[in-house]
Amino acid sequence: MAEQEELVNLTIDGQPVSVPKGSLIWAAAQKLGIEIPIYCYHPKMDPLGACRMCFVEVEKMPKLATACTTTVAEGMVVSTTSAKVKKGRAGTLEFLLINHPLDCPICDKGGECDLQDFTLRYGPGGSRFDLNKRHFEKPIPVSENILLDRERCIACQRCVRFTQTVAMENGLVMEQRGFRIEVGVDPAAPFDSIFSGNVVEMCPVGALTAKNYRFVTRPWELKKTPSVCGNCSVGCNVRVDVRVDKVLRQYSRTNDAIDDGWLCDRGRWDLDWINDTERLRTPLIRRDGQLQPVSWDEALRFVAERLRAVRDQRGARAIGGIGSTHTTNEEAYLFQKLLRAGLGTNNVDHAHGRFPATEPGALPWAWSDSIAGLEQASHIVLLGADPYHRQPIVDLRIRKAIRAGARVYVVTPEANRLDRLVAGVIRYTAGHTGTLARALLNIITSDGLARGEQGAQRAADRRASVAQETPERAAQVAGVDADALRELAREIAGAKGAVILYDEAATLEPSGATLAADVLDLALITGNFGKPGAGAGPLLADNNSLGARDMGLLPDTLPGYRPVGDAAAHAALGGAWLATLPAEPGLSYTEMLSGGVKALYVMGANPARDATPEQLAALDALDFLVVQDLTLTETAQRATVVLPAVAYTEKDGSFTNTERCVQLVRRAMQPLGGAKADWEILVGVARALGLGWTYLSPAEILSEIGRTVPLYAGVTRRSLGAEGVRWPFAPGERTPEGRATITGSPSITWQMLAEGVARAQKPGGELIAPRGRGE
Amino acid sequence: MAMEMLKGLGTTLKEFGKKPTTVSYPEEKRQLPPRFRGRHVLHRYENGLERCVGCFLCAGACPADAIYIEAEENTDEQRVSPGERYARVFDVNLLRCIFCGYCEQACPTGAITLENIYELASTHPEDLVYHKEQLLEPVGSATRGSIVDWTPTPPEATPTPLPGRQGYFDGLEASAAAVGQGDMPAEQAVFLGDDLSGMEHRRRLGEPEEGE
């Protein structure tokens, strides 16, 4: 912590503790490891003081104080164990239990229920209540996914406050009053938020339960593994809960820098694809026009033979590989290594947005700030982005920023869930995000809105390229309000710190070829760069979209964004891999799908799903198609060989999220019988090809990445820790045991822009800052 | 030498007239003590509903990990147990079971007891995973099983948790969701008792279930 905060000293149960001024007694006790039971309080929400569970005795206070509402004071003496406290807590629990049904054995919360736990620890031994409990109709649905059992509710209002103050969406409300109080939904405002699952998790009792988790298991039957969600590019930290062979749910695992303790419903419940009964359990080889089960040995040998044959007959350039945005960094790395070092081709790519070609030493195309940084932004601009549906937890963080006073502008073709909360909404014809970005640049450069020396310089560089792209032209082409654009440009230019985010998908629009560069320039020219709460970048689509790029799943780029033509990188990698690497850039994703290759190796991708008829024909015309996937996808149905792979819950590895945070994924369950992790398959193919690969675990591969990829210099499984690290990395202090560590960067700074994000890679090399390339 | 032989013969003769300790199984079967723990039985209520609510507590208590359950929700069309939840799958792996009776102790509804069934030999290991259908007692023959022999009688002074009168606050109708109250008609307003032993106690004393 940079600033020295003012500390307050107090004593809790005889133990001295110092906490920042304004902290709650609860937080101070937490710091000491003293448990103070809470129901209504939630560390991520304002205190309410309703449940009266967190009583503590403070010297010189006549009444018991509630630890969740009382702020610390210098010299305070707090007791959490006095007789008065014990009676107070036991009294509250007795009150809570008089109307709580005794259906713990069939309650989904039983076993992880705060009411059970605290009753055991602080409650009275028995109840003196011998009358009738209040009864309600058993569970009633409050949303499509959530059931409410009002008998169990203890009216802590956590759920209500979450939907109203955190999610800021339609949701739950309190109805009635007094002992008739109940949680309910306004029929006119359905509880359809994508964040709804959080109320199930935060409900301290079993009042709110998930429909798809209903009665499926009990908590003690679950194996709980800390991991990272693989359903979108945010990379929320989760706990994967598995029973025997099924993932039943993911629970949030708080990482303040990424998810702030929340998880969206997709991450929480969209796990059926892992439990799919249609999953492949054995390798398949096409014989007599039919895919037929074979052994792994046979399949791997067959793949190697055929790949070798194609290479020998038609040369290495006839082989291509399409990687995945879902597989781990290790697997992406191995995949391109197999193609480049093993088969000798740079034909390796994956489905991704359009980003201008990488130049040596240039800044990679990534979000230059962080999710947590949004809270410090004064302005947030969403350009053609819909984080609510595509990166929900980023949307939730934007809502938090709105509460902190950020002015948010939603610039999208379609209605957005944020519309009613934000400072400005601009609509335009779909497909013209790029046009708008250039119009904004036009306003900035022609109205002299540049800030700072570097900004002015860059504005001068760009002025000519966008001279024609006036807002009036944008109004004509994209149906946008030119004045609104002008106002937005001025807001950005005058912002204390603006974050401009665009969706990766917007770069694929006809007008989006230079969107990435234009938006970056917009931030650079207006001085919104290189400080917390300012920056620009794409919101990527998938859990490892950025990792796939980082690991060199690109035809023109080696791992760590080094061009294939870069002699130094070439030599270094070739040396490490003991191979001669091709120096020519390979074929791109679309080129490979347009008949550019004769043999195609597809790992975890499904190009056939979105393919044009020509591309489908080209796929069918391939000599040889290998597909590694979980199920028989459209592509796999056309394959010569299908190799069954496993989901991220069944393997170790690492993902890099959209804000550059590299995080560990842990194996939460046994892999499906007969299927193998992608990295295992790749090692098997390599060994069948006669390459001497000896990787025994993803940890080993990650360590190799840490040695050979400058951007990931120093990365090991250990150094990533429980909460991940954001690249660019710097060497950290050694641990007491002498282990090397790394530290991350919350944002990409001007200095990094000038020196390159991976300093290790540039002994005297010329560094080029990104420009508006592609014009 | 002869002396020793006679001594041995003497022992034989001494035992000759006594009642044998062994029995000629399987023609003849031994009387088992009431608390003998053999194979599990799943019980029903008088109304035919299953006592088991699929709570997994027996599986959690099992030191041998012998019980596997999958629970599901009762519907109005298909009501298996009172309340909301029942066990769709209930497997006991008797090869793992150590017959400790913890499951019986853990059960909140008295659904599972270890009875005096001990003829459990098989040449096929898979036969020894007993499924729910095999464990359940047939409809119309509801018993409480050995739990009656195991449950201690509470002392006279134990305050009864059930009230003597009803109706001051009648609230809404109780569902039978209160676990262990499943033999009360589900539609009637009922008191929700605190524990099974209190009810059992009253039943044994021959008192009416509800009040004065």
Added chain:
Amino acid sequence: MADSVDTITTENKTLPLGPYPRFVTRNMDVPGIDRIEVYREHGGYAALAKALQSFQPEQLVEEVKQSGLRGRGGAGFATGMKWSFLPPTSPKPRYLIVNCDESEPGTFKDRMIMELNPHMLVEGVIIGSYATKVHHAFIYVRGELAFAGRQVERAVREAYAAGLIGKNILGSGYDLEITVSRGAGAYICGEESALMESLEGRRGYPRLKPPFPAVVGLYGGPTVINNTETISTLPAIVEHGAAVYGAYGTEKSKGTRIYCLSGHVNRPGNYELPLGTPLRTLVEDFGGGMRGGKQLKAIIPGGSSVPFLLPNQLDTPMDFESMAAAGTMLGSGGVIVLDEDTCIVGAVLRMTEFYRDESCGKCTPCREGTFWLVQLLERLEHGGGKESDIDLLNDICDNMLGKCFCPLGDAATSSIMSSIKLFRDEYIHHVRAHACLVGPGATRAHAASVTPVSAR
């Protein structure tokens, strides 16, 4: 501050306006006094003119401090002191709220003021707002008091029309807006922070304190909240001067207040008496004694939220300090008299039902405790209770007392705890005889025929 009125303290009995002056209730019985013309004919709004012309706001605050006026809502906090807690400057506008959400059982004085003489309230609001430099005042009228609400709304309309509210009032350069807001009928909204929540359009839940309303109140601005009667006293104080008003009452409880006499007396009603008047005077002289010549059993001196007094305490003076010394509180001035035929358990049950129904449900002890207390009291009252229930009642009250979020929970316990202390025998009789000691429930047959009260 007592120095200036030393010459006319109660000791030498030189009371300027006779022994029983009418400050708040004066002209209350004049026909048509609720019309602005009639009100002005009888000297209405003269105090306002005087206040605006001859007082600076600070002087007014000082004057009110001098008068010794204490809040008439229940807590009895010194009004001038409360006003001086407002920060001198703040970025947000400051507000004055008049708490007309009078819902304490046994209290009906504010209702009378609003229904009969609403202009006095309006005049008080303007004076109070001027003193506290507020430019927007709110009058929050209890929802059930529909007629009172209409009267106040009309009075405000008339005052607007007469230029007494709005811009540049009476040429003084002082601007004020007054908004009348009608509640939706919740006892809890009489609690000041819940009232503000309700005014802001949310559920009436009490707010976390601190910050206190004087610092962060309505819409985040510094806010002063006063009771209807307190505010309605201001014109009289301005008119007669602090010294005259302060001459009445006792050393620490000055002035007069309205006592709402109800229960088994011959002439129930509102009586304005100087503070410190003995209970006996109110009950016997003003109330005309017990109805039907019955014996007095108990008195609740300050609305249903305060402990009972016994007949032998009838000479207790009705001021804040004496009442506290007698183990009860002056509260809102609602004096409820119970005669010998009253079943104490039944009376307590009725009061506790009120708190159960009016609990907002936010905090656990109040929500669940009142529910449980009512169930136990019902069982006792109807003859089904156990002796252990009596101590259980006490212990539940102990678990609620001081542990609730706002004072409602505490208020619910006082009648129970004090009745068990004073009338334990009657409770025990209910258990043993399965019937009430006195009253219609004294026979078993009656007790058995009572239909159980069911919660709606």
